[in-house]
Amino acid sequence: EVNLLESGGGLVQPGGSLRLSCAASGFTFSDYAMRWVRQAPGKGLEWVSGISGSGGSTYYADSVKGRFTISRDNSKNTLYLEMRLLRVDDTAFYYCVKDRYDFSPGGGLQVWGRGTTVAVSS
């Protein structure tokens, strides 16, 4: 069974940093693109970042570019999101998501983790 388990969320002050992790199991991790999607409290869904299966290509939403870094360790089946210079408007539930394919426009976001909460507040 495919499973994604996020960790690393928490409460942080504005300007602070956090590192989210996503442990993947049940599939060949390196064969698939992975993404982070967030959802602010009571709001809709926002794509944050994506990374190809090899890790060689990365993409970011303008709202996080230059502050967040996505990476993956295929030997550990783990996805990461390093978040720096956090702002109040980064407060959200962060989901780790597996693509159906490796960075194809088709297929959609096939598997979602349960998410982890990031709260940025003074």
Add this chain to the structure above:
Amino acid sequence: DIQMTQSPPSLSASVGDRVTITCQASEDIRKFLHWYQQRPGEAPKPLIFDASNLEAGVPSRFSGGGSGTQFTFTISNLQPEDIATYFCQQSHILPLTFGGGTKVEIK
């Protein structure tokens, strides 16, 4: 960025009703439109990918259609467990963008 306009924002229908949600893209996204269900307190669940393909294990009362800029999502026989918010999402061009969601309630 491609804007996804989803309507209606909310709807209330009776058990057994046919419910249709629409999603309009601000430019041609071919068939790269996907639908998700999010129940309260849960992660989104994929229902339809590439406009009309049903995810494995999803009941056949859910269906999707359309291409280009106009897409529809239909629940043909609304059930109590379908109470949720439904989102569309395009993947034709980065950044991936989502519709604002449609909250479905039972009368």
